[in-house]
Amino acid sequence: MLDAAALSGNQALAAACVIYLGVVFVTSRGLIAAPRYRALLGRIRDCRARIEILSAIDSDPTTQATCTAVERRLDDLEKHGTVVWRLLPRAGVVAIPLSKLASAWRVLHNAERRLLRLEKDDETGILLRSLSLELAASKHPADVELAATLSGAPGSGPEASALLIASYERLHAREDASIDAEFEQHRIALWLATTGVGVLLALGMALDHQLTMLLGALGGFLSPVIGVLRPQPERPRSWGVLVLAPVGGALAAVGGLLLVRLLADPDLNLLGQVFLDNSWDAPNQPLALTFALLFGFSGSLFSRLAATATRQFAPPAA
Template sequence: MWKRVVQDGRWALWLVCACYLVVVYITSRGLIGAPRYRLFQARVHDCRARAAVLAATISPESTESTGSVDSTDSAAKSAVAKSAVLKAVNERLDGFGVGGQVVWRLLPQRAVIAIPLSKLAAAWRALHHAETQLLRLEHPEEITLRILALRLRLASDPDPVNNSLGTELAAHAGDAPAERALLIAATEDLHRQEDDDFEREYEHQRIALWLALTGIAAVLLLGLALDHRLSMLLGGLGGFLSPLIGVMRSQRPTSWGVLVLAPVGGALAAPGGLLLVRMLADPELNLLGQVFLHNSWGAPAQPISLAVALLFGFSGTLFSRLALAATGQLVPTAGRTARPGPPGRP
């Protein structure tokens, strides 16, 4: 069986595409969202702890007062309102653990099999709203500590808008209602910025994943229609090596979209690049020489053709330059074709 797979390039291409499709699925449903989901779980636990502390401080026993009946009734009504808010927050936090709300699980409380990015982004917005609701119930001492921490954070922020928020918080020091209102407003604004940034990043990842899936389908179709299966495999190898070597040389991580899309783009660029090489090596143009004329599109199994396919998969700049060179050869020809001839003699 394996001998047949190796000898038949079609089956080898299908096998590679199927394996890479599994890799794309695992990446899109787990690896991209996993770090953000772990942070989300930690924040949910923090919210539960804060809600438990607040529930203990506003219990009916803690609201008993020796003052007048009116003050006692007012404190009781305030405690009831705060208890209702805490109940709503706890119900929202409990909803995050239900299967399908944020992640897909095999079991109710374990075995996560997928972390959809859209669900995770919506869950973060809901969690930020719950955190804001808890801020409205915090005691003045806790509000003061959070304001100090937020001012330190905003002071080191390079964004001038955030710096102005820190200055405004400092200007209302000592005014408890104003401090609480500014803290809530600043926190909501920072949460909005955070959510917008991550949703923008998730959107880029989704676009890259969609292009990767569409590219895999195009690779399969081209593998059926053209006899360039080996060159596409080498182009995909070059596309995989490009970000790998880039990370090794710069020691900096690259985006998930580039990692997923590069092999697919390399596999598609390989046959297209060989066709461009054949065009530019044609005797009518003679820009690349006779060597590439016989080692390009018409002979994809030749060693030079395979090496060129690997280079096209590795370097997107190479494909772009050859495409521009080919375009430069077509534009003057079109101009000469459209140029009117000399007027005829009577």
């Protein structure tokens, strides 16, 4: 009977892990990468429209050659396999690697600055004033300073064009750095989530704590849900936190019960007999399951308990 119950618990844990990996894949492709990729395609279309206008109003060979080169670069971004992975050229998107997407944004920014060099004086003046108003409304001190510089610049001529290109280069560099940092955090979170699922499956086969892990994962899921439902959330939740919360909750639940058992051991006797009887050695007791849910819900609770256990073994201060 115990073997059958353990097998059933392992099957439930494995099914939950498989479903979770599917959710992580959909989240990575459909909720993180896909919106950025659709924005990239929109900007590419805008560049193509601008190329058509510039080619029609200026027959200079340099302008035509630049437009052709930029258009070929944009063609490379839309080529099969450059940014997205498809089974067939016209099939649906299978995956959008974040590293490729970040590189594609850099290429697009470079193409946009190339087209700025071809703008006429009247269009340069419009772009300069528009960028100045946009930066003036920013909360970043450097943007306000740059807006003041742009507002005092001439509206046409080589100096205005150079200032406009330099301003966009600065903004693009900051945007590229922000995208790289954001995508790096997403990649780390996805790797930790995938590795954590493997650890959960290994622990589930070695220990009789399948229900503990499931309740810890439930607690980890409820924590950001309740944070979103609060009238005034303390801070916006990132995708990395949302993806890692169930895995971290499941692992914290197992580790938390082990820490409770340690601190309730008769040799230490810091928590008492009730915690000793409802922790690691009795994971299916209602109180132990409640502990698992709480540990999964609150990472700070696990941290404080781990700090308490650490202090018991730390050498006394001199």
